[in-house]
Amino acid sequence: MGKIYVLDTNVLIQAPYAPCCFEENEVVIPLVVVEELDGLKKADGERGANARSAIRLLESLRGRGDLLNGVRLSTGGRLRIEKNFVNVTLPADLPEEKSDNRILKVCKGLSESAGGNDPVILVTKDLVLRLKASILGIPAEDFTTEQIGPDDASYSGRAEVYLPEELVKDFKKSGVPLSCVYQTDADGGHIIPELVENEFLILTPDCSGKKTLLGRVERERIVPLSFKKSKPYGITPRNVGQYFMQEALMQSAEKAPLVIIKGMAGTAKTFYALAVGLEKVYNCASGEYRRIIISRPNAQFDDDIGFLPGDEQEKIAPLMRPVIDNLEQLLDSDEENRYENEMLLTDRINEVFERGIIQTEALNFIRGRSIVKTYLIIDEAQNMTPNQIKGIITRAGKGTKIILLGDPRQIDRPFLDERTNGLSYAAKHMKGSPLCWQITLSAEECERSALAMDAVKRL
Helix, strand or coil: CCCEEEECHHHHHHCCCHHHCCCCCEEEEEHHHHHHHHHHCCCCHHHHHHHHHHHHHHHHHHCCCCCCCCEECCCCCEEEEECCCCCCCCCCCCCCCCHHHHHHHHHHHHHHHHCCCCCEEEECCCHHHHHHHHHCCCCEECCCCCCCCHHHHHCCCEEEEEECHHHHHHHHHHCEEHHHCEEECCCCCEECCCCCCCCEEEEEECCCCCCCEEEEEECCEEEECCCCCCCHHHCCCCCHHHHHHHHHHHCCCCCCCEEEEECCCCCCHHHHHHHHHHHHHHCCCCCCCCEEEEECCCHHHHHHHHHCCCCHHHHHCHHHHHHHHHHHHHHCCCCCCCCCCHHHHHHHHHHHHHCCCEEECCHHHHCCCCECCEEEEECCHHHCCHHHHHHHHCCECCCCEEEEEECCCCCCCCCCCCCCCHHHHHHHHHCCCCCEEEEECCHHHCCCCHHHHHHHHHC
């Protein structure tokens, strides 16, 4: 017995390829969804682009037959557009002219006509619509193809292991085989840990309990950190997480072209990414990067940027204020007297932008470009969709390093959550890649202020 999946518009807007993700089952697109796609096809930004992609997919399928009767998909399933069931009755509290309720009528009509033989399931990213569907007895679920599992969400990019005492010197010199380290169970027995490429490690000598060592998995070996003693732009790591973050950021674009850093506010993600970027552009004589580009996605801003006054930089200036806050601290290291001369500090920041060392761009303007020899920071990446993340990573040209920063628990965009946002999606699918380095900073590594740290523990 096959299943019938009814797709909501928001699923196609986030994942235009969604109709091809339901294996050998039947996919139904209500006519009202097609109408909504038509209304969105001229929209700016990601919504318009994805609406057009979904329409093109339907047009390509139209060449295979009548969409009202259904056409075969490459997955073995079947897709059709449903225009019937306009006379299906809903409770009086659900007005028929509302698009969501028209979708519910299709679901209810299909279920009644199937007589329970083929389960009808509504697929939507709208929590309210799923709630209304459950009230009517209609099974409803999220689009889970892009959703990561609980185990993937818990991956932090680092682990703690024990190292035999006699191998400490070997580790410091050139590293040790991966098979040499171990963890312990509740009874004190040895466990061989499951470690992945580029995973960071805290190694404890197993006999003396001496000071812990820091390393990283690389091609079946555990190697010491290469940049532990570095001070990018005068900044020194204050905790283990920052040592790992520094290692990933300081590596060349050839060795570590993608870095994913997750952590709550105050763990210095943006601050450290900027510090390394300035070190590489300002102080690197080899000219490793031409510039730093910074972008911060914002749900409403990305869609409405064309209606804001001013040029591109003036439009995105409010969004980049957190970046300016970090630059103020980096460009004037004198904490005691930093804000005594506000005009001088502003001039220093303006110089960085005027010389093109740092450029700020809206996420939509990066779309379609091939970015070469650039240190590209995407801040608040948890507010990106998986499709946007894929678009950004595939834009990386030769010599470009992409840094994705964010906190998956702080989502500001509708229809995204901790397990469906682009940052979590990238972290899952790039896990174990030799070209991706990732680290999650813990709450205890918050360095913003004593108040911020206290709030983490209490609130």
